[in-house]
Amino acid sequence: MILALLCANLRLSHVENILDVAYKSIGRIITLDTSEKETFESLIEIIKIRKKERLLSAGQVCKYEYMVLKGCIRSFYCDEDTNEFTTMFAIEGWWTGDLGSFYRQMPSEYYLVAMEETYLLRLSYQRMEQLYEKIPKFERYFRILLQNRLIAVESFQNTLQALDAEENYKLFRQNYPDLEKRVPLKYIASYLGITPTYLSRLRKRKS
Amino acid sequence: MILALLCANLRLSHVENILDVAYKSIGRIITLDTSEKETFESLIEIIKIRKKERLLSAGQVCKYEYMVLKGCIRSFYCDEDTNEFTTMFAIEGWWTGDLGSFYRQMPSEYYLVAMEETYLLRLSYQRMEQLYEKIPKFERYFRILLQNRLIAVESFQNTLQALDAEENYKLFRQNYPDLEKRVPLKYIASYLGITPTYLSRLRKRKS
DNA sequence: CGTCTATTTGAATGTACTCAAAAGCGGTGG
């Protein structure tokens, strides 16, 4: 079994454990039987990357969509002046990648970097199309997933616009209670669209 | 034929003409044969609303997803202090509604208002599920549509954060050249996340 | 323990806002 081999390479003793995250996440939207899970597992690959390693750099075509099984991936892009803008922190059970680059097979403008040692499941463009073909339910799965993500992105965008920096920071801490400990301040600042300097001042104000 | 009757009510002489917008838009993603188009037309309804009329108000459940056939729909939400935040202008060929409210059947936080006399095609939740059932291709259609929309929303969000008000205004004019003439300044301001006062000053600076 | 990077702090600045008032514009009724 390919998956077992991959996991052996990664020195993971319990294959089931690491994929449980994925099935739990997928299971919220569609139900997979044993044979479908086998098909799924024949199409995915599991990889591990170290802290600070890159999954994707601007200029490359994004060859895979990834689900984080363990760890955390930060997505960001840069403007002309090397300012970084963090767009997303993907943690356990979240999909990440660059949809635009992936589906259009065009160079990406994003960077994907591991904030910690991270285990991921990945699907190439071809494998993704095979997945849709072999298990059409996955069209539905990703349709619903994208719906939810769009709703979340729009809602985030809205609060970002409607509230000031201090309230956005409060909201961030509520929505991602554990993330603040896992992620350096400057990246949270760039996610909230403020300077690290100012976030530091906000933090002081609170305590 | 139901559709013909509806169109008769709307005093539209050419049914094909008004739906051409829809088929052109859908045709970019999936191909429909004649019988599929018939099925589609048996599920949709066509409505017309006057300028300033509402499709949806905050507190209501969004019962339909709409495609604009002719006209323009503005979506916005309000904060506690009655400030309006415009999230989208839907023009010919665009879908609009409130995805979150529609798919979860929960009260919406958005308002949808016609900027002009507007013709729309609409699908109820039930009809939408029937559409997925009868023509599974539509799972794919909406999956790809949502992908594209997510990419667009994220990209908009990114430029909004990365650029200052003046450059965002420039970009808006490039991306929606005709819209500026169709839509009052104050709504463009609330779309760009600035005050009408400030947008007025920006406009003066340019010319 | 030293080096490199991240965070904190201070001072000055700017972008965009608030509030208030004036001007412009469009629609409606006399």
Place this chain on the structure above:
DNA sequence: CCACCGCTTTTGAGTACATTCAAATAGACG
């Protein structure tokens, strides 16, 4: 067809939230 009313846009003056730049301090990693 003009006059008036209400809503939108413009303009002015003062203000605030958040930034920049620089320097000091704290933390992390080898």
